[in-house]
Amino acid sequence: AYKRFSELLPKEERENACSARVPKSQILTLPELRANPFQHRICHVFSTSETRDDSMSFEDFLDMLSVFSDSATSDIKSHYAFRIFDFDDDGTLDRKDLEQLVNCLTGQGEESQLSSAEMEQLIQNILEESDIDKDGTINLSEFQHVVSRSPDFARCGGLQR
Numbered sequence: 001a002y003k004r005f006s007e008l009l010p011k012e013e014r015e016n017a018c019s020a021r022v023p024k025s026q027i028l029t030l031p032e033l034r035a036n037p038f039q040h041r042i043c044h045v046f047s048t049s050e051t052r053d054d055s056m057s058f059e060d061f062l063d064m065l066s067v068f069s070d071s072a073t074s075d076i077k078s079h080y081a082f083r084i085f086d087f088d089d090d091g092t093l094d095r096k097d098l099e100q101l102v103n104c105l106t107g108q109g110e111e112s113q114l115s116s117a118e119m120e121q122l123i124q125n126i127l128e129e130s131d132i133d134k135d136g137t138i139n140l141s142e143f144q145h146v147v148s149r150s151p152d153f154a155r156c157g158g159l160q161r
Contacts, residue, residue: 004030005061017058024054027061032068037104041084078147082140092137098123 006017008026033039043054046064087100130138130146147153
């Protein structure tokens with residue numbers, strides 16, 4: 001992990017990799033993130049940058065790798081997946097978050113984008129399946145309840161396409 005992190009830094013900064021921050025643009029060059037539709041959200045969620053530029057310290061990088069590792073528990077994976085899908089960082093998945101989530105998964109191109117009616121129906125179906133307290137949003141425990149019934153979630157972390 002240290003080697004991969006330091007290779008993202010300019011040569012002159014590699015000796016001090018433990019205290020350096022890798023810019024988001026470099027993190028996004030990682031093959032594991034390059035094609036991930038949630039790449040920007042992943043950087044945002046794992047970055048502890050005080051300037052909110054989504055750069056990563058070595059510790060941030062380790063946290064990200066550990067969550068995506070096979071040994072991470074389903075609870076850890078689902079917690080971070082929830083945070084990644086919570087586009088407005090308000091602690092719930094509301095209709096806007098779900099629409100952005102669907103758009104990330106289907107692509108932003110006109111040929112792959114859902115019609116308004118299709119999007120509305122899909123969001124309605126998601127809420128009917130997941131919104132246990134019927135408040136119009138999905139909270140973390142509701143999200144974890146739904147993913148606990150998905151055997152594929154723990155295996156792939158719920159974040160691969």
